[in-house]
Amino acid sequence: MVLWCAMPMIMVVLCWLVVEPWFVRPIVMQTLGSVAGQQAGAPAFQYLEIRNIAAGVLPGTSASDAVMHAVEQYKSLLRTASMAFSVMFLMAGVLGFYRGYKKLTVDFPAREQVEKFVRFFLLASSMVAILTTLSIVLALVVEALRFFKHVPLLDFLLGLKWSPQVAIRADQVGSSGAFGAIPLFAGTLLIAFIAMLVAVPIGLFSAIYLAEYARPSVRSVTKPMLEILAGIPTVVYGFFAALTVAPLIVKVGGTIGLNASSESALAAGLVMGVMIIPFISSLSDDVINAVPTSLRFGSLAMGATRSETIRKVILPASLPGIMGAILLAVSRAIGETMIVVMAAGLAANLTANPLESVTTVTAQIVTILVGDQEFDSPKTLAAFALGLTLFCVTLALNFLALKIVRRYEERYD
């Protein structure tokens, strides 16, 4: 019933918002024109001025008589208009009510109608998300295609050199730019690998502790604390990596005779690993908890110790789920930007040495797009190509992870 009233009212409001400027503006401008003739300044600007004076944002004193006249007219117009609007609004409500009332016979399926409306509303909401994603992908694809007009696909995917400096003007000196993405992906993988080296064991062990050993009281404190790690903004991790961990690595490296760069893959990887721990621990904890207690009892009753039970029954049983968790964490590590920008450097080195500075796909996208850009230079377009590739990789990873997790879930139904 309320819906029947509200719907027309909302419609009127929406129409009003659209119609109002079109409707009022010509009238005001006409008056202005007729009084003052053709004056200097674009009409749009004048209209803005009038509106501002009317709203009290601009002082009216400096304006000419003609403008003031127009302001007055604008105000009165607005008054009438808003009155008309109110009347229409109410009428719409009443009309809707009347219609609703007339429809409200005994066998009118009111609840079904509401259901329909709710369904439509929910559908529309989800469509917004889907359409946005689709348009993002579309934009990525289109821009990336434009990039590949400048740089061949294979050069991009297999090139070993990345230096996206292109002469902007023909007379400028400079290289023609190299767009080989391999160093970027190598850097990404190196950092993600280091991060997983940290996160997988620590995350998994804490998950096992939480799920199998921790008393409920300990668990209820420890688990949220681990999850707080996930809530720390990545910027904070970033400067922690750049200002604390990286110098530490340089120092430690120095004492044992290794030459570490002040921005290193190791620093970024370590901190990123810490950031990812809660992903793995939380998801794995859930997965381990989903293993039926009867299996635990079965194994213990066979004379297995607790750790034998975990190693030989629980972990194998939850392995697919844990793999899923790890894959999700990997895709998170690959997509992570802030820490890398701050701690790993921007030099596109193709190296496997974690003490050197490397750069990643995401960090390059940032550096390409920060600052003033020309939107059709290959350099800018390269960002889209990188983005698209990254998107494909993480999408595939996520897809795989979800598939594995889902298959695992089916098993104990």
Next chain:
Amino acid sequence: MSSVMTAETTEASEKVINQVQDGPIVVRPEKGVDIKMSAEGVSVFYGDKQALDDISIDIHSKQITALIGPSGCGKSTFLRCLNRMNDVVGGCRINGRITMDGEDIYAPRVDVASLRGQVGMVFQKPNPFPKSIFDNVAYGPRIHGYAQHRDEIEEIVVRSLSKASLFEEVKDRLHDPATGLSGGQQQRLCIARAIAVNPEVLLMDEPCSALDPIATARIEDLMWELKEKFTIIIVTHSMQQASRVSQRTGFFHMGVLAEVGTTEQIFQNPVDNRTRDYITGRFG
């Protein structure tokens, strides 16, 4: 409790328990009967709630002892005391003494894992591990290090599966996942898994509750065979099953052991009124 005691004084074979309750704790096996396990004054608490009150019972060696009684009376709880599975249940506390071959199984120096190797358990619901059939049966021998070589383990697996009369059905798919078996097959697999470690005592908690009559009959046959080698304690809700397979029966009621004796005596001539009511089906 008093009615139980008078009942037991009339029953010659229950002298041991009488002595336990009246005088100092002396376990004195009767002639010709080998006592495998023995509980003396066992009480179990879950938190503040008492689940078992002063249970004393002897388990005769190489016999099948059936435990019957209404739901929630503590049969499973008692069974879990015998292989110390209650240790892993949170908030569970046990008083009293339980011995196996005269040794206190709750003594500090007892290795719980090897105790559980000697006292195997089959659960009410089949719980095969999500591994292959072969690996399920090989699980225990591998853990306890009974066999190192592949062929030794294989021999144990085949022997256990045949003893559980499952081998013929699964011999072509030993390496398929055990979760693909039917419920009855899974339960026989769990029995095979339990006997693969060659326990001395086998605890079975309603092993047939999820099975059809044919599978039940097979498991009962199996128990008859196993009784030659193992001491078996079975919890069951089926009076017929208890009277078919067991030599001795204990009747639990609301946390106490109301009556225990030979199966014939319990079913044909119960002394305790609660036993009589339960057996004749006059309990709710």
